[in-house]
Amino acid sequence: xxxxxxxxxxxxxxxxxxxxxxxxxxxxxxxxxxxxxxYSPCAIPYVISGEIPSFQHIVMHTPxxxxxxxxxxxxxxxxxxxxxxxxxxxxxxxxEGNKRTLKYDYLVIATGGETFIPPIEGRDLEGVFKVxxxxxxxxxxxxxxxxxxxxxxxxxxxxxxxxxxxxxLGLKVTLVEMAPQVLPRALDIDMAEVxxxxxxxxxxxxxxxxxxxxxxxxxxxxxxxxxxxxxxxSCDMVVMATGVRPNIELAKRAxxxxxxxAIKVNSRMETSVLNIYAVGDCVETVDFIxxxxxxxxxxxxxxxxxxxxxxxxxxxxxxxKPVLNAMxxxxxxxxxxxxxxxxxxxxxxxxxxxxxxAKALTRARYYxxxxxxxxxxxxxxxxxxxxxxxxxxxxxxxxIDAMSLGILKxxxxxxxxxxxxxxxPPVSMVVDPIxxxxxxxxxxxxxxx
Amino acid sequence: xxxxxxxxxxxxxxxxxxxxxxxxxxxxxxxxxxxxxxYSPCAIPYVISGEIPSFQHIVMHTPxxxxxxxxxxxxxxxxxxxxxxxxxxxxxxxxEGNKRTLKYDYLVIATGGETFIPPIEGRDLEGVFKVxxxxxxxxxxxxxxxxxxxxxxxxxxxxxxxxxxxxxLGLKVTLVEMAPQVLPRALDIDMAEVxxxxxxxxxxxxxxxxxxxxxxxxxxxxxxxxxxxxxxxSCDMVVMATGVRPNIELAKRAxxxxxxxAIKVNSRMETSVLNIYAVGDCVETVDFIxxxxxxxxxxxxxxxxxxxxxxxxxxxxxxxKPVLNAMxxxxxxxxxxxxxxxxxxxxxxxxxxxxxxAKALTRARYYxxxxxxxxxxxxxxxxxxxxxxxxxxxxxxxxIDAMSLGILKxxxxxxxxxxxxxxxPPVSMVVDPIxxxxxxxxxxxxxxx
Numbered sequence: 001x002x003x004x005x006x007x008x009x010x011x012x013x014x015x016x017x018x019x020x021x022x023x024x025x026x027x028x029x030x031x032x033x034x035x036x037x038x039y040s041p042c043a044i045p046y047v048i049s050g051e052i053p054s055f056q057h058i059v060m061h062t063p064x065x066x067x068x069x070x071x072x073x074x075x076x077x078x079x080x081x082x083x084x085x086x087x088x089x090x091x092x093x094x095x096e097g098n099k100r101t102l103k104y105d106y107l108v109i110a111t112g113g114e115t116f117i118p119p120i121e122g123r124d125l126e127g128v129f130k131v132x133x134x135x136x137x138x139x140x141x142x143x144x145x146x147x148x149x150x151x152x153x154x155x156x157x158x159x160x161x162x163x164x165x166x167x168x169l170g171l172k173v174t175l176v177e178m179a180p181q182v183l184p185r186a187l188d189i190d191m192a193e194v195x196x197x198x199x200x201x202x203x204x205x206x207x208x209x210x211x212x213x214x215x216x217x218x219x220x221x222x223x224x225x226x227x228x229x230x231x232x233x234s235c236d237m238v239v240m241a242t243g244v245r246p247n248i249e250l251a252k253r254a255x256x257x258x259x260x261x262a263i264k265v266n267s268r269m270e271t272s273v274l275n276i277y278a279v280g281d282c283v284e285t286v287d288f289i290x291x292x293x294x295x296x297x298x299x300x301x302x303x304x305x306x307x308x309x310x311x312x313x314x315x316x317x318x319x320x321k322p323v324l325n326a327m328x329x330x331x332x333x334x335x336x337x338x339x340x341x342x343x344x345x346x347x348x349x350x351x352x353x354x355x356x357x358a359k360a361l362t363r364a365r366y367y368x369x370x371x372x373x374x375x376x377x378x379x380x381x382x383x384x385x386x387x388x389x390x391x392x393x394x395x396x397x398x399x400i401d402a403m404s405l406g407i408l409k410x411x412x413x414x415x416x417x418x419x420x421x422x423x424x425p426p427v428s429m430v431v432d433p434i435x436x437x438x439x440x441x442x443x444x445x446x447x448x449x
Numbered sequence: 450x451x452x453x454x455x456x457x458x459x460x461x462x463x464x465x466x467x468x469x470x471x472x473x474x475x476x477x478x479x480x481x482x483x484x485x486x487x488y489s490p491c492a493i494p495y496v497i498s499g500e501i502p503s504f505q506h507i508v509m510h511t512p513x514x515x516x517x518x519x520x521x522x523x524x525x526x527x528x529x530x531x532x533x534x535x536x537x538x539x540x541x542x543x544x545e546g547n548k549r550t551l552k553y554d555y556l557v558i559a560t561g562g563e564t565f566i567p568p569i570e571g572r573d574l575e576g577v578f579k580v581x582x583x584x585x586x587x588x589x590x591x592x593x594x595x596x597x598x599x600x601x602x603x604x605x606x607x608x609x610x611x612x613x614x615x616x617x618l619g620l621k622v623t624l625v626e627m628a629p630q631v632l633p634r635a636l637d638i639d640m641a642e643v644x645x646x647x648x649x650x651x652x653x654x655x656x657x658x659x660x661x662x663x664x665x666x667x668x669x670x671x672x673x674x675x676x677x678x679x680x681x682x683s684c685d686m687v688v689m690a691t692g693v694r695p696n697i698e699l700a701k702r703a704x705x706x707x708x709x710x711a712i713k714v715n716s717r718m719e720t721s722v723l724n725i726y727a728v729g730d731c732v733e734t735v736d737f738i739x740x741x742x743x744x745x746x747x748x749x750x751x752x753x754x755x756x757x758x759x760x761x762x763x764x765x766x767x768x769x770k771p772v773l774n775a776m777x778x779x780x781x782x783x784x785x786x787x788x789x790x791x792x793x794x795x796x797x798x799x800x801x802x803x804x805x806x807a808k809a810l811t812r813a814r815y816y817x818x819x820x821x822x823x824x825x826x827x828x829x830x831x832x833x834x835x836x837x838x839x840x841x842x843x844x845x846x847x848x849i850d851a852m853s854l855g856i857l858k859x860x861x862x863x864x865x866x867x868x869x870x871x872x873x874p875p876v877s878m879v880v881d882p883i884x885x886x887x888x889x890x891x892x893x894x895x896x897x898x
Contacts, residue, residue, distance in 0.1 A: 010879065040813060043874045051875065057815040157873075300872035303879050308867075316895075321867055328871035337871055364489060366506040397876040398847030402854050404869050409858035418757075418770055420853050422777035422786055423749035424606075425492045426500070427846040430459065430752050446765075 001026050003313055004090055004104035006080050006250060008032035009041075011280025011302035011309075012110030016072045018310025026314070029102065030066075030074045031092055036134050037063055037074055042299050044137035045161030048144065049168040055138055083107065083254035085273050106275050106313050109251050109263065110306070113244035113281040113297060122215025127223030127237040131158055132244075140239060144169050147236035151175075151226045153212050155182040157329040157336075159241035160195070163204050164331045166239070173204045174235065176228050180209040186327050186338040190357075191389045194374055198334050212238075244297050246282045259284045260293050267319040269309035277313065279305040288322035288408065289341040289386050290349055296323045326404045328397040333371075335396035339404045340387035343378050352381040354448070356413070356441025360433035362394045364425035375437040377403070383413040383445060388434075395427070399434060417442045450475050452762055453539055453553035455529050455699060457481035458490075460729025460751035460758075461559030465521045467759025475763070478551060479515075479523045480541055485583050486512055486523055491748050493586035494610030497593065498617040504587055532556065532703035534722050555724050555762050558700050558712065559755070562693035562730040562746060571664025576672030576686040580607055581693075589688060593618050596685035600624075600675045602661050604631040606778040606785075608690035609644070612653050613780045615688070622653045623684065625677050629658040635776050635787040639806075640838045643823055647783050661687075693746050695731040708733045709742045716768040718758035726762065728754035737771035737857065738790040738835050739798055745772045775853045777846040782820075784845035788853040789836035792827050801830040803897070805862070805890025809882035811843045813874035824886040826852070832862040832894060837883075844876070848883060866891045 003019055005012045008030050016028050030037075038061040046052045063074035077095040084091070089101045115130035117123050127147075129140045144150065144166055152163040155177035167173045177184070181192040182199065199206055210229040215238055218224040225234040246262035257264045257272035262284040269277045280302035287294040301323065311318035326339035346353045356377045363370030371393020378387035388403035390396045406416070416438035423430055452468055454461045457479050465477050479486075487510040495501045512523035526544040533540070538550045564579035566572050576596075578589045593599065593615055601612040604626035616622045626633070630641040631648065648655055659678040664687055667673040674683040695711035706713045706721035711733040718726045729751035736743040750772065760767035775788035795802045805826045812819030820842020827836035837852035839845045855865070865887035872879055 040815070040874060040879070042872070043813065043815065046816065046874055052816060060814065298872060300870060300879050304867060304869070319867070321869075324869055326869050326871040328873045328876055330873055330875040335876060339869075339871065364492065365509065366489070366492065367495065367501060395844065395847050397871050397873070398844055398851060400871045401868075401881070402847060402851035404871070405851055405860065406854050406858070408864070408869075409855070409860060411854065411858060415857070418753060418768070419850075420753070420770075420773055420775050420788075420857075421749060422775040422788065422846050422849045422853070423491070423747060424777045424779055424846070425489060425495055426779040427777055427784060430489070430749050432850070 001105045002103065003028050003106040003108065004102055005030040005108040005110055006090065007110030007112055007280070008034055008037040008074060009110060009112050009280055009302060010299045011112070011306045012108060013038055014303045014306025015108045015110065015277070015279055015310045015313070017070055018307050019314050020070050020072060022311060022314035022316055028072045030072060031078050031080055031090065031102070032074065032076055033079045034133060035077050037061070037076065038066075039134050040299065041132065041134070044131055044134065045158065045165045047137055048141055048162065048165030055134055058134070080250060083250055085254045085276060088275070106277065107254070108309060109254070109256070109271070109276065109278040109282060110280045111247040111250055111282045113246045115240055116243050116245045117240050118212065118242060120212060120214050122217060122223070125215055125217040125223050126221050128215060128240065129237065130240045131162060143237050144171060147171060149173070149235040150237045150239060151233065151235045152239045152241055154241035154243060155179070155206070156185060156241060156243065157183065157327060160199070160331050161329060162239050162241055163199070164202065167202055167204050174233055175199065175204055175206045176210065176212050176226070177206070177208050178211045182206065182208070183336065186336070187389050188343045188376065191374060191376055191391055194391045195331075195334065195336055198331070202332060244281055246295065248282060251278060251282065261295055267321070268312045269305055269320055270312070277309040279309050285320070286322040288324050291322075294323065294325065296325050298325070298327065324404050324407055326400055328400055333393055334391065335394065336391050337396045337400035338387070338389040339400050340385070340407045341378065342387055342389070346378060346386065353386070354379045354381065354413070354441050354444050356437040356439070356444070358433050358436035358440060360429055360436055362392060363427065364429055367425045373433050375399075375433045377416070377434070377437045377441055379413050379441055385411050385413070385416065403434070413438055413441050413445060450554045451552065452477050452555040452557065453551055454479040454557040454559055455539065456559030456561055456729070457483055457486040457523060458559060458561050458729055458751060459748045460561070460755045461557060462487055463752045463755025464557045464559065464726070464728055464759045464762070465515070466519055467756050468763050469519045469521060471760060471763035471765055477521045479521060480527050480529055480539065480551070481523065481525055482528045483582060484526050486510070486525065488583050489748065490581065490583070493580055493583065494607065494614045496586055497590055497611065497614030504583055507583070529699060532699055534703045534725060537724070555726065556703070557758060558703070558705070558720070558725065558727040558731060559729045560696040560699055560731045562695045564689055565692050565694045566689050567661065567691060569661060569663050571666060571672070574664055574666040574672050575670050577664060577689065578686065579689045580611060592686050593620060596620060598622070598684040599686045599688060600682065600684045601688045601690055603690035603692065604628070604655070605634060605690060605692065606632065606776060609648070609780050610778060611688050611690055612648070613651065616651055616653050623682055624648065624653055624655045625659065625661050625675070626655070626657050627660045631655065631657070632785065635785070636838050637792045637825065640823060640825055640840055643840045644780070644783065644785055647780070651781060693730055695744065697731055700727060700731065710744050716770070717761045718754055718769055719761070726758040728758050734769070735771040737773050740771070743772065743774065745774050747774070747776065773853050773856055775849055777849055782842055783840065784843065785840050786845045786849035787836070787838040788849050789834070789856045790827065791836055791838070795827060795835065802835070803828045803830065803862070803890050803893050805886040805888070805893070807882050807885035807889060809878055809885055811841060812876065813878055816874045822882050824882045826865070826883070826886045826890055828862050828890055834860050834862070834865065852883070862887055862890050862894060
């Protein structure tokens with residue numbers, strides 16, 4: 001029996017490794033267009049900033065490692081062009097350009113996504129970059145070292161991290177976002193204001209509510225300015241952090257059903273075609289709160305999906321559950337996290353909500369080094385937690401995880417008010433900021449009665 | 450209407466402040482034997498260590514603050530000697546030694562506990578200290594500054610924190626614990642080993658499995674050595690961190706029912722006597738896992754109980770729920786936390802359990818500054834989480850809180866394996882250490898089937 005995996009990102013390689021963990025005999029072949037495998041794309045901004053010393057650091061394993069230690073064959077720099085699900089074979093061009101076919105018993109489509117680059121003038125100029133592969137990262141770092149200013153387009157987590165990274169390298173940085181706030185997918189505008197202030201304090205110029213209209217080049221075809229709205233801003237380079245579009249072409253060729261947003265899979269990560277699975281940025285999943293299809297383009301999601309697909313292929317039943325799209329990012333000394341639905345998105349879905357907020361500290365008031373932390377909790381009108389956003393100087397990620405667990409298990413406002421939080425002066429306040437925010441909401445619920 | 454509160458610790462003052470929050474007219478009087486109120490006893494070891502600059506820092510409010518800002522009267526340095534629950538009055542001696550009585554409509558007993566000092570030879574020598582009040586802390590710090598060596602008795606959280614604090618002051622420190630491990634209430638021995646190694650690396654000598662037999666003094670009546678088992682060790686001072694006994698005398702005089710361990714209260718924090726409430730270290734509460742009475746001598750528990758008592762007195766119905774005794778402590782660069790039942794205690798209660806463990810890092814492998822983190826999860830045989838212990842270099846407290854929430858909401862091993870954790874390289878691994886530990890347990894469950 002042979003499993004062929006298309007794609008060597010977190011989803012593809014986790015699927016391969018998981019199959020191997022539970023099945024020693026399966027032949028496993030991964031085909032990837034990439035040269036480097038098993039690296040963390042989420043880490044690219046932190047190499048740009050210098051917080052991680054080099055790109056070599058973020059490559060965790062080589063294809064040889066997989067061959068020797070896990071008996072997984074990885075065919076690099078090869079492009080799959082077709083899948084024939086009748087014959088159960090994939091067609092690909094290897095690194096020498098030879099066309100080859102490979103039979104499979106199970107196929108895993110882990111083709112990821114491509115950065116969406118808006119169709120504007122100047123998008124092909126020298127000095128315009130996307131942030132997708134490790135090679136993109138290397139090119140950006142090289143180019144940045146001979147530049148003095150940069151425009152980052154898109155204020156999602158990657159946009160913010162790139163803006164910070166380039167700023168830390170000493171560039172004058174402008175961040176452009178079409179939405180009227182930073183992190184529009186993750187935060188409500190009130191929480192985004194805290195982040196915005198921090199970005200400005202770092203010396204990053206932020207332009208909100210306006211699209212990038214065009215990029216202008218010099219006589220050598222290199223970026224020299226961008227036009228945002230009607231105003232032009234000179235800069236040496238442009239980094240597109242404009243979101244990711246799922247790669248669904250091969251799935252289509254294989255006859256897999258495509259959903260509203262990406263490849264459709266069931267909870268076992270099976271596509272509509274027998275023995276073809278799909279995982280990672282190329283699939284759509286279910287939003288836990290709304291029940292609607294959603295994209296969950298996170299490395300951690302891809303890993304969890306890969307584990308589910310791998311177990312099922314190895315004959316161990318496993319299910320991938322609806323997602324909250326919990327996220328966390330660290331920009332300098334600020335951690336930003338969110339999970340579940342935002343207040344804005346709840347209103348857009350015509351859900352009635354009650355919100356609780358708290359501004360507190362990460363340590364006891366008198367303990368040196370405590371940092372401000374802002375917590376926002378979103379409850380449905382029955383008092384069940386459906387969303388949480390936290391911005392603070394430390395200890396945000398695990399609080400987000402606690403609230404994710406709370407949402408998944410149906411925790412109520414009253415339960416969070418009374419919740420038992422561990423306490424010691426160097427690591428927390430005697431009443432946790434989450435309990436304070438819950439109490440704020442609880443007081444509002446009381447007045448509603 | 451008048452509420453009298455006996456005791457100015459976290460439980461007493463939180464009750465008073467909570468009543469005031471919801472009732473502007475109640476007369477509120479707090480009677481306390483202490484001179485300083487509204488300080489954090491949990492912070493004492495961190496002042497000893499110098500991590501908090503002075504004892505003044507940990508006093509958050511003065512009696513004047515309460516009078517002016519919350520209209521709460523605090524009578525300091527006064528000792529309540531009797532409660533007459535028929536006449537509804539308390540009898541106390543004020544700071545000048547005058548006997549006085551005060552009528553109440555509601556009484557709150559927040560009398561806390563006393564350090565249990567074993568009845569051994571030498572316990573009254575100069576240089577023997579307990580760690581209860583801020584004055585104890587001040588005396589210890591003074592005495593330590595003219596000492597070169599100390600013995601700390603008891604390896605609970607306070608014992609460890611004191612040992613670390615004195616060591617950081619430059620003393621030679623010996624820690625003595627009767628149990629065969631450090632943190633016997635919080636950790637299993639496998640996890641305690643990690644802490645033990647760290648203490649030894651700090652240069653703290655640890656003697657386990659042996660009681661303190663006696664303390665010997667010099668001709669001036671000052672501590673000069675301790676005898677542990679049969680062996681004597683010279684030292685200049687002894688700090689007793691030997692646990693706390695609830696102060697239940699006044700509750701007894703008031704006719705309140707006393708449980709197996711301390712004052713008995715219902716979920717509203719009411720004692721058996723009408724209109725008498727009790728909160729904090731002097732009450733017993735219910736263990737969430739075993740359903741048995743337990744003590745929960747934490748500042749954070751006292752605050753939560755005070756909020757419940759205060760709301761009920763103010764006419765807003767509130768309930769205090771069974772506890773997990775979640776704890777966290779920070780010793781130098783190590784955070785230690787636990788919640789729910791330990792493997793040992795589960796065995797002692799004849800519960801069959803499955804354990805999952807993981808050793809991982811607090812950041813992505815390649816991200817500089819990541820620290821080791823050890824996670825142990827304890828599941829009942831049906832796969833429901835009932836306990837968690839974590840030791841690591843950072844980000845322990847909130848993970849413990851997440852697992853507390855999980856236990857309270859009945860999270861299963863399978864749910865934790867598939868759990869959605871937020872991820873970014875500077876703050877977490879792509880698979881959270883908790884998910885790794887859950888997967889370890891999950892593999893064991895699979896083999897049981």
